[in-house]
Structure formats: structure tokens, C-alpha cells
Amino acid sequence: MVLALVLTIAVSPIRAWLTRKGAPAWGGGRGSVHGRHGLSVRHGGDADGGRRRAGPCWSRSYTDEFGRLAAQAQLWAAEHGISPQVNKALQSLNPAQILEFAQGLVSGVMGVLTSLFLMVVLLLAMSLDAPIISRVMAAAAAERPAMVGALTTFASKTRRYILVSTIFGLICAALDVVALYFLEVPLPLLWGLLALITNYIPEHRVRGGALVPPALLALLTGGVRGLVLVVVAYIVINVVVQSFIQPKFLGDAVGLTTTATFLSLIIWAWVLGALGALLAIPLTLLVRAVLIDSDPAAKWTGALVSGEIPRK
Template identity: 60%
Template sequence: MKERAVPRALIVLLTGAAAIVILAGIQAVSSIVGPLVLALVLTVAVDPIRDRLARRGAPHWLVVAVPFTVVMVVLFAMVGVLTVAVAQLAALVPDYGPQFARLTQDMQRLAAEFGVAPELSKAIQSLDPGKILTFAQALLTSLIGVLSGLLLIVILLLAMSLDAPIVSRVLDAAAAERPAFVAALGTFAHRVRRYLLVSTIFGIICSVLDVAALYVLGVPLPLLWGVLALITNYIPNIGFVIGLVPPALLALLTGGVRSMILVIVAYMVINLVVQSFIQPKFLGDAVGLTTTVTLLSLIVWATVLGPLGALLAIPLTLLTRALLIDSDPAARWSGALVSGEIPKAREPSSPEG
């Protein structure tokens, strides 16, 4: 048996080093890569509209204009809603300074009565209401900062919309010679569209229920927190917690501990029922990623691209999987480690008779 020319350990080390270098390079140009990936995901999302128009014999300019217009409306609506939300939150924060000061004093008094260490008392005293209540504001402002570069996003979207019919014809022609690569890209597009569709529908359902619960409990700006819940729904694993923290803290300031507990319970029940029991039945294996890979992808892409990387963690990981794993038939067991699905055994070729 012929020995392997390059040790497997060396291959793993070189692959890891190359990944680190590539991620560092992406981080260095994140201001370009982030909008580029966002434009790609949005272009893929509206591709069924383009295909339907083309099948009905619509003129080329209409095939390009309609999907592009749909994406532009969604983008500008998102920027508008986020801008109004940040403005409302900025106006609300100063009003709750006295309540937070009283809450801090009560916590210090309780810490002293129970003989808690002085260090904890100092930590409580150092709490700044501005830093806590502006958590959601900082998140939304970061998203606006990304989306405010609309000129670059619009240019990229327009270019991709113009090239989409050409790329589709090229992929159809290449299917005969590169079937695995074309199939991998097709699977990526299908999974991204299904992920966005299901996440959006159930995100809206959760947001409406959250707004209703916050309105009943008397928490200020329930619509703002509903928008935040919808946005954080695209962040896997920890998005629910990010969307819960600001309204829970505001409920603590306005209604006390009981109000905060009710908000937490309401959010947990809504999240458990909708996102843990109902949504997976519709999403199924559309993503094709294990829980560990999903969590790692969130950490990696959020570190590399910031808030936009957290929102696009799943599409980015699906694109990476399509280019590096799904397009290579020899990497089917690597794909199994990523997706958790055991590949089917290859049928042995029949001997020539």
C-alpha cells in the first residue's frame, strides 16, 4: 500500500492556517464583504420572482426591475423602521435615570443587609443606566450604520440583478461538466430562501405576540421591542436573549421585579412554543447544519463582520459549505459532520460483462 505523500496532520494545520488568513483578510475588508453578502442573499431571495417573470415571457427590463424594486422597498423600509426606533429609544432613555438610581440604591441596601462582599456593592454602584438602556440602541445603530451605505448595496444589487439571467444560463450550461458544483449552488440558494422565508414568517408571529404581551404588561415602546425581536430572530441561538434584555430591563424600571419576571416568562413561553416546537417542523432540514456548527458560525461571522455577520451567519455558512464541501463529491463525510446527516452508501459499479 502506497503511503500518503503529505501527512494528514500537516494538511489539517495548513487548512486551519489558510482559514485564519482568509478570515483575517475578510475582516480587513468587512465594509465591502458585508454589503456584498447582503446583496447576494437578497438577490437569491427574490430569484423565484425573476424566474416566474422569465417563464411568462416578460421583457428583460421587467425581469430585472421587479425583483430589484422589491429588494429596494424592503431595504428602505428596514432603514426607516430602525431609524425611528433608535430616535424613540434615545428620547426615552433620559426619562428613566431617577428610577434606575433608586433601583441601584435598593440593590445596595439589600447587598448590605445580607452581608454581601463590598466589591459587589461597588459594582452595583458603578452601574450606569445609560449603558444598559442603550444596549438595543447600540445594536440598532450598528445595523443602521451598515445599511446606511445604501449606495454600495444599491450598486451591488443592481449589478447582480442585471447579471442574474446571465449567471442562470451559464450555470445551466455548466451543469453537464460540473454537476456537483452547480447542484451545490442550487442547494445553497434553495436553503437560503427557505431559511429566510420560514424565519421571517415565524419572526413576525413572535414579534406580534411579543408586542401584545408588552402592551398588556404596560412596557413602554412595545412596537420598538417587537421590531427588535423580529431582527434578532435571524440571529441563531442567542437572538432570543438579545431581543429580551432591553424590554425586561425597562419593565424592571417601570413596574418592578414582578413586571420584569412577567416579561421574561411571556417571552420564554412565546419563544418555546413558536420557535422550539412549531418552527422546526416547517424549517425541517432546510439549513442542514448541526447546532454546534450553527453556534460556531455565529461566533466566527459576528467576530469577522460585526452585527451584519451575526444576522447573516447562516447564509454565510451555507455558502461556505456549498463552495468547499457540497461541490466536492469526495467531501461527503465532511458534509456529514457539518449537517449531522449520514450520507447514503455509494452503489458499487457493476462489473463489465
């Protein structure tokens, strides 16, 4: 429900634009839903296409390449006197299990995209009710200005969050695709899509999970050198863009401190699981709007969350 609400808020400017152009209310709702549905179809199609293209790749036998790498590791261990430890570690590794894990990770992410189709009915209902809600909010502004202002700010900051995350996600994904293309890693577009999806989750471990599949493929296709180059490229791209540039723009866009962002991720991931991690920022903005921003007496509580000293 919250994800449908966030998507409805994200495309509400389309409905407003259609209304200004003279489209009927139901037409604006249909236009918004078609826009979101088209986005879901496109992403779902990309996911299905990625799985179809990945099929031949996963079906290729990397056993010989894994055996060659294992033999090189054993030779290096024998030269440095640590052969028993390395042999024990290699015996615990199964290339089939590694590839199965990587494929399962990608399939799980793609399954999340495919499940968006289940929300079409709810999205349609919210889009059709959006004009009514707008009129109710306008009528309530005189009696409850603080609440209406808080909810309006919530919608605006949610759109900013999606916009900023999408822009920097596209930047990171494009850089990842270019790096993987030059390093000759299979399916660079699929791994770029995975990097774009994980960029919406403000958790470094989740974002780091996008590195696992291309790194494993680089190891099996280009050896240890390919693995090292992919890891270095991902680290440089993610550290520069996501750790130094994006937080500044994202914090200014949504008005949350770094601590509040981190705690929101922990709390909502515990409450709602993976979907809670994905919606941590919008959910925190919604709670802030209802419990803090709508109450003039809670301005200093809002200052602790946003880091902005309230004006007298």
C-alpha cells in the same frame, strides 16, 4: 458582497415570475431591485421612525424612578443584613449609563439596517446579470452536472433558510409585541422589530440582547415586578419557539447538523465579525456546495455535515 448575493437569491423568484409574464430581462432585474429596495426603505423607515419615537422616551427622566428602586433595595438589604454589599453594587450603577447602553444597542442594530442602502448598486448589478448567469448554468449542466446541481441546491436552501427564519422571527416578534403591550412597556413595536432582526442570528447571546432594552424599560416603568414579567415572557417565548420548534424546521430546511450550525457561527463570526454571524448559515451552505456537494467523491463528508446517509 455575500449579503447582496443572498438577497439576490432570496428575490430571484420575483425575477423568474416577471420573466414568465413577458417582462424584458432588464425589467425583471429592476423589479427585483425595487422589491429589495422597498424592503430596505421600509425597514430603514421603521428604524428612523423608531428612533424618532424613542427620542421623547429616552429624554424622559427615569432618575427618580431609579432612585426609588435603589432606596427599596437598600431597605431590603438592611433588613437582611447585607447592606454594605448592596450599597457598593448600587454605587457602581449609573442610570444614565444603563440607558446609554440600551440606546447604543438599538442604534447599532438600526445602523445595520440603514447600511443596506449602500448595496443598491451591487444589487442592481447582480440582478441585471442574473439572466446571464442562468443561461451559463443551463449550458454548463451537461458538462458539470454536479457543480450546477450543487449551486442550484445552495440557492434553494438559502431561500428556505430565509423563509423559515422569517416565519419564526415574525412569530416570536408578534408574541413579544403582544406581551410587551399588555405589560405596558414603551415602544413594543420597536422591540418586536429588534427581536425579528436578532432571530436571523443563531446565537442565544445575540438573541438575548434583544431582551435588554425592554427589560430595562420595564424595570424603570413597572418596577421589579415588570422586569420579572418581561424576562419570564421572553424566556418562555424564545425557549418554546426558538429552542424546540424552530431548530427542527431549520435543520430540515438547510440540511445542516446542530454541530455544523454552531461551528459555522463561530468560524464566520471570527472571519467577518457581526456580519459573519448574520450570514453564517448561507456562507456554510455556499462552501458546502463548492467543496463538498460538487464532488461526487465527497459524499460521506457531506453526510457528516448534513447528518443524512448518502444513498448507494
